[in-house]
Amino acid sequence: MTRVSSRLQGLDFQQAVVYFGFLAIFLFFAVTLYDDGFLTQRNLTNIVLQTAPATIMAVGLVFALSAGEIDLSFGSIVAVSALSCAVALQSFPMPVGVLVGLGVGVAIGAFNGVLVAYLKLPSFLVTLATMGLFAGIARSMTNLRSVPVMNDTFTGLFGSGKLFSVPSLVIWTCLGVGIGHLIYRHTRFGAHVLATGDNPRAAQVSGIKVARVRLYVMMICGGCAGLAGLLYAGRLQAAKYTLGESDLMTVIAAVIVGGTALNSGKGSVVGALLGSLLMGMLNNGLILMNLKVSDQMIVRGLIILIAVAVSLRDTSR
């Protein structure tokens, strides 16, 4: 009983917003777009499949934001990882391609992380720079050409495959969110991430290795972006420098709407999943509404603005 009530107290307004927003937008589209097939199982599954890479990136970003850092470069990491993986798959077996893709992501994350944690540069500026740097590298890697992925095991595992009739992208989403949530909420590392974002000085004098925490969260972000790159490459059966390019705003919005605060040691991995699904629903609904691309962008921008305003508004100010 006391546990239930303390749970309810813990569920504050900002974290609850995503649940209501999710329901509201779902119901809105379910009614207005019923005839356009929004509610069909095929369309709903599609939303989940399409958001899988963004959800994985969002999980990584929850860790970075919770530690008081940010990563703007994950979109570029997606492209570089996917391309590296696709190139590797042309001459090596599947596991090598996977390791290359993930390894490149983690390595770029470590590069960001060392600059942030040990050279003590602000992550906003570091990743703003590396976002451009790796976007350029992604373009020059294959001279803007896209690289086909013909390895069937790979495209099955990271794209169109199924396990017990559950699509592999759904499984990756569940694994990413499940493991992310477990680490975030139920391990010492997760507690140290939150403490570092909340009060780095307190964390430091409590013996938490704050610099190492910062390095690790940037590596987690990079690794998640790497995995997202594999998921894109698997689903599209090709890698291209444009992968991940347009995910920055969506993913940041998903995480913030999902109840993760910028800079204050508070967040939720499950919330980020809901936020990501919400963004996916929004995309899907706006397309079904037959809006022009420019109008879609405007509406999406406005809705994200509203959502972020509701989640982040500081009522104490």
Next chain:
Amino acid sequence: MSDQEVLSLTNIHKAFGGVVAIEDFSLNLKAGEVVALVGDNGAGKSTLIKIISGVYTPTSGEILLDGEAADIRDASAARANGIEVVYQDLALADQQPVYMNMFLGRELTKGPLNLLDKARMRQETQDLVDELDVRIPSASSTISDLSGGQRQGIAIARATHWASKLVLLDEPTAALGVAETARVEALIEQLKAKDLAILIISHSLDQVFRLSDRICVLRRGKQIGVRDTKSTDKNEIVSMITGVA
């Protein structure tokens, strides 16, 4: 009070760039002894505490714990040596619950996956705050929802829970009301009875005279002198602090 010297500082010197914060400070502290550190704002009191707790490294000088060269190169090493601190600018993580703060950096885990044992941390925290009579809604309350006095109570409870040798308190009652101050003072008496060595910074001379065995005066980084509390009075201490005879 035993004769074992828990802490011994010899010729400690600390400069921040060109600013000399502590010059030539020496002090010994025995188990079960309370020493008060007094001096005006900016005298160097907090700096001294941070040197002992491993946050700052002294520019020169020697620190011994139990008569041996101590490894306090950082805060966790100091904690491993049984030194706990209540900082002036409370070292609490505001968005986290009380029990996570109580166990910050020393979280309890269980099972083969080493998952956090939140239930046990919550329970132990509840027992501790009950025992010490720190009045908070619950061990799961978020720090930012608590009053200044309640936060101070948590910081002190945390220090008393983990200290095995030395407790450093930097103005522990500066933000507290009369009743809360009395409770903290009672707590300090308990620590003393447990044979811990205590170094307390306070601007309240009444409090200093109530609690301490000895009083050490700092003025602009210089150690002016150490007096037995029983054989001095407020006038002498005030003139030592201000430098006006």
